[in-house]
Amino acid sequence: GAGVSQTPSNKVTEKGKYVELRCDPISGHTALYWYRQSLGQGPEFLIYFQGTGAADDSGLPNDRFFAVRPEGSVSTLKIQRTERGDSAVYLCASSLLGPANTEAFFGQGTRLTVV
Amino acid sequence: AQRVTQPEKLLSVFKGAPVELKCNYSYSGSPELFWYVQYSRQRLQLLLRHISRESIKGFTADLNKGETSFHLKKPFAQEEDSAMYYCALKQRRYGGSQGNLIFGKGTKLSVKP
Numbered sequence: 397g398a399g400v401s402q403t404p405s406n407k408v409t410e411k412g413k414y415v416e417l418r419c420d421p422i423s424g425h426t427a428l429y430w431y432r433q434s435l436g437q438g439p440e441f442l443i444y445f446q447g448t449g450a451a452d453d454s455g456l457p458n459d460r461f462f463a464v465r466p467e468g469s470v471s472t473l474k475i476q477r478t479e480r481g482d483s484a485v486y487l488c489a490s491s492l493l494g495p496a497n498t499e500a501f502f503g504q505g506t507r508l509t510v511v
Numbered sequence: 512a513q514r515v516t517q518p519e520k521l522l523s524v525f526k527g528a529p530v531e532l533k534c535n536y537s538y539s540g541s542p543e544l545f546w547y548v549q550y551s552r553q554r555l556q557l558l559l560r561h562i563s564r565e566s567i568k569g570f571t572a573d574l575n576k577g578e579t580s581f582h583l584k585k586p587f588a589q590e591e592d593s594a595m596y597y598c599a600l601k602q603r604r605y606g607g608s609q610g611n612l613i614f615g616k617g618t619k620l621s622v623k624p
Binding site: 452504 | 556597
């Protein structure tokens with residue numbers, strides 16, 4: 397695809413349920429980031445993948461949040477026992493790796509609503 | 512603490528007027544700063560970065576280390592400039608140029624005809 401693709405675009409779930417959000421990065425982009433954007437706020441960093449491994453998960457708010465990238469391409473953000481406070485737009489971004497400054501390209505986001 | 516501050520939630524100007532969107536940062540190392548823009552119903556996209564010293568769509572931004580600022584400016588605003596603007600700071604880690612972005616809360620620019 398031409399850009400970063402995120403599915404679903406919208407997700408409504410009940411409190412306590414489990415959800416998975418998918419990110420398909422630009423082909424060849426080794427670096428992948430997840431951010432969360434709450435209403436009226438800028439995006440906040442959650443986790444960074446370099447290839448298949450999570451190089452930095454310091455932004456994950458608690459252990460209900462987990463992300464994987466098993467083949468170094470598609471990534472899935474998983475949220476267990478969802479809470480109303482998890483409602484936000486979840487953004488994925490990908491970029492090349494390299495010594496030069498590389499631009500991060502963002503997906504359209506998944507709007508998660510927990511009711 | 513590393514932080515990006517955008518003091519204005521909303522900035523409203525008339526077409527043809529000058530625009531300045533303010534951004535201040537706090538960072539212990541050598542900062543790498545960006546402006547991202549989000550037009551209505553579109554994804555977040557890079558507008559410009561300080562290291563390139565470029566002008567995109569008539570916008571410029573100069574890094575002022577003394578004032579820890581990276582304000583975005585345009586001499587003559589156009590209606591199509593109406594959008595959300597986010598200032599962002601790269602939190603460089605992992606021993607190289609990679610790092611996540613720390614975003615400000617954003618400023619909504621509204622350009623009236």
